[in-house]
Amino acid sequence: MLIAMPHLTDPNFLHGVTIICEHQPEGAMGLLINRPMEISIEAILSQMGIPTLTKGLENTPVYYGGPVDTDRGFVLHTGNKRWPGTIEVSSDIKVTSSKDILLDIANATGPQNFLFVLG
Numbered sequence: 001m002l003i004a005m006p007h008l009t010d011p012n013f014l015h016g017v018t019i020i021c022e023h024q025p026e027g028a029m030g031l032l033i034n035r036p037m038e039i040s041i042e043a044i045l046s047q048m049g050i051p052t053l054t055k056g057l058e059n060t061p062v063y064y065g066g067p068v069d070t071d072r073g074f075v076l077h078t079g080n081k082r083w084p085g086t087i088e089v090s091s092d093i094k095v096t097s098s099k100d101i102l103l104d105i106a107n108a109t110g111p112q113n114f115l116f117v118l119g
């Protein structure tokens with residue numbers, strides 16, 4: 001994880017906590033994990049036409065994951081289940097960008113611990 005230094009003035013990363021999901025010679029990918037937005041996962045699923053059976057998603061915020069690809073969603077999660085596009089960040093943490101994980105979250109068959117981030 002990267003924690004922004006107090007003197008960092010870039011508004012994209014000011015007071016940010018970023019988890020590095022992938023780092024290779026071709027580039028790196030990270031997600032801010034401490035910026036809740038004023039939209040719920042249930043609202044995003046509704047916009048996508050996905051009905052929800054899972055209780056509490058109306059109170060589960062979507063997080064601002066960063067300034068790049070803000071229309072793209074990622075699910076940072078725990079658990080051993082894998083979906084298409086799942087990347088293992090550590091032995092305990094994974095990130096998935098597949099719509100399949102959102103369907104499972106909506107149907108109460110997804111990971112119990114997760115953050116949904118845009119960008």
